[in-house]
Amino acid sequence: MNSNTFDQTPVQLNKKNVLPPIDVVLIGAGIMSTTLGMFIAMLEPNWKINVYERLHKPAQESSNAWNNAGTGHASFCELNYTEYNDVDKSINIEKALSINTAFELSLQFWAFLTKNNILKNPKSFIRNIPHISFVTDDKHISFLRKRFQALKTNNIFNGMIYSENSKQIESWIPLIMTGRNKNQKVAATYMEMGTDVDFEEITQQILNQLNKNSNFNIYFQHNVTSIQPHNNNTCWNISIINTQHKNKQNVYAKHVFIGGGGQSLNLLQTSGIRETKGYAGFPVGGQFLITYNPKIVSQHSAKVYGQSSLNMPPMSVPHMDARILNGNKVLLFGPFATFSGKFLKYGSWWDLFYSLNKHNLIPIIQAGLDNKFLIKYLIHQVTMSHKDRINSLKKFYPEAHIKDWSLIQAGQRVQIIKKNQHNRGTLQFGTEIVSSNNGSLSALLGASPGASIAVSIAIRLLHIMFNTQIHSSAWQTKLQEIIPVYSQYIQNNNIIITNQLIKNTRDALSLTFTE
Incomplete structure (x- = not known):
């Protein structure tokens, strides 16, 4: 029953004959x-x-379709879900397996709701789109190769393909490969079972x-x-x-x-x-470059994730996504970070201030001191011009033109800050x-x-x-x-x-x- 009025009067629990909670x-x-x-x-x-x-x-x-990338996170392409150990040069895939398993639970739930006619027409909320990881230099290529070798030992990742062959990669992502220096080393993994979710x-x-x-x-x-x-x-x-x-x-x-x-x-x-x-919160917003140009959009049908800088938040991972929003196929590239005191896109500029108290003020200061790289990153992001963003895009799409892309504001996220075992505030x-x-x-x-x-x-x-x-x-x-x-x-x-x-x-x- 949908309503915009209250249907329960205040409850006096110490009296009889009143509404229960x-x-x-x-x-x-x-x-x-x-x-x-x-x-x-x-x-x-x-x-x-x-x-x-x-x-x-x-x-x-x-949850709004315009406020997130719509990626069905299954660890197929998100490189930050696998950790590289600099000491023994190993790849830890535990987080990737955990997230993939969790996403499978979501798929099972949605399948149950579909079979019971609660969710209708699956194509209205989920569709297949390849998930691709794409990297370019020796260090990142070595990481991607080892990541693939580690993932393929688990049957969850059956069907994943790895390639360092430019022509094969071009067949997967022609928009990203066209106009690229032919001498540049590239590598990619391709997973056909990736999804885009509304x-x-x-x-x-x-x-x-x-x-x-x-x-x-x-x-x-x-x-x-x-x-x-x-x-x-x-x-x-x-x-x-x-x-x-x-x-x-x-x-x-x-x-x-x-x-x-x-x-x-x-x-x-x-x-x-x-x-x-x-507990404290650290708000970070996001923006995306977007194009509706059919000549560009028709050349890209994948979600392509790159490699983010070390210790950056998940929303800093650069990616180019083909999406269908309001019936229109579009391409999104980003995200580009923004910063304000808001904890919600439609929130108050004072949200951050109101969240501060005697218990979390020191932890948030400690987290700031320990994450100077993040502060530097945010300063760089918020001072970027439109031309700077297009230059970032060109690392993915070499032939991008500034006239084809505009900027949209996406959602607002709040990263967790809490005390660790040493009683020091850390960013989670x-x-x-x-x-x-x-x-x-x-x-x-x-x-x-x-x-x-x-x-x-x-x-x-x-x-x-x-x-x-x-x-x-x-x-x-x-x-x-x-x-x-x-x-x-x-x-x-x-x-x-x-x-x-x-x-x-x-x-x-x-x-x-x-x-």
Whole structure:
């Protein structure tokens, strides 16, 4: 049931004959909250679920199709998901395997929803597009070669092709190879099973189904301002402002998940739980160069990722993506970093300032002192001219012309800063769940590869937030039905994925499968 008004009056829990607290409140209407909401609705159809979204419609921040590159992160092309050891010259692929496994869980979930007519027309939200890693100098070529050799030992990466042959690489990415110095050394890996994903479309289709449930309510233009423990910590008091009508009201919930992207940290801090102490956020925005020129767009049908500088955040990895947005095929190149105090694209310039307190001020200063390279990188990025950005593009696409490309603003991300084992603030890349001691209040902090691994995160949240129910036979049976390899997932956190399972999943989603 879709609504823009409150349906619950404040609850006085010490009186009789009053409304009980809501079972679950989800803050933010992006891919993460809707994924968790769908799991809960399937596991407990009678539970009441409320979603509060500050904007006028869902998936308008990080989940929006224009605010991310749409890459189905499976570690096929993202070089920063494999670590190189300078000492023994080895390649660590554990992170790549973990992310690939997590993305497979998302594919299985989407396949289940498609088979049950919850997600409709897979081509509307996911399509095949080759994932390619492309590098040019001896050091990076050596790394890519070793990376390929390490990955191909695992059957998850069956079908990946490695080449240092210019003509073969040109057949994969003609736009990138045309006009390039023929004496330049190049190398690339090619994975046909790569995907482009519209997370905004998935979010909307899931919400369309959830809205058919009378126990589900979503409220747009409702901004959550604080979350406080209530009634001896038996539930949570959530303060909300209806930004359209300017009225304020409190609602109460047994379980709360903050999936508000960059806003999650500030909301978590209002709860006062000790688990937030020492956490800080470092906001980084992104911009992309974009072209609609059909002569250019027709020459490139791949997601091509290069190599970023050492210790740079994931969003610094240069890549050129063919995408279909609003029915139009476009090419994006970037990202180019921006910096402001905002934690959300449509947030406040004061977000960073409001997040600072006596517990995290020193950690954020320490992280800044330890990451001078990142500060230098951001200064360079924000001072780039349009010509400078085109020159960066030419390293990928040598024949690029400035007249064909314009700049668009993408999403805003907030990297995590927290204390390490030495009690010193450190900058973290990736995502992290932070929860109250009983798990009833949880939040997702951080950035990439969040959307692609939303299902894996949702499963972890089910274990944290609903520790009693998760072990029931009813939940176990339903989860096994939804996620075929769920039992292996909870036993060893490293799914043994058979070729038949991968094929069945991709068949359901109309995707290519390569033996």
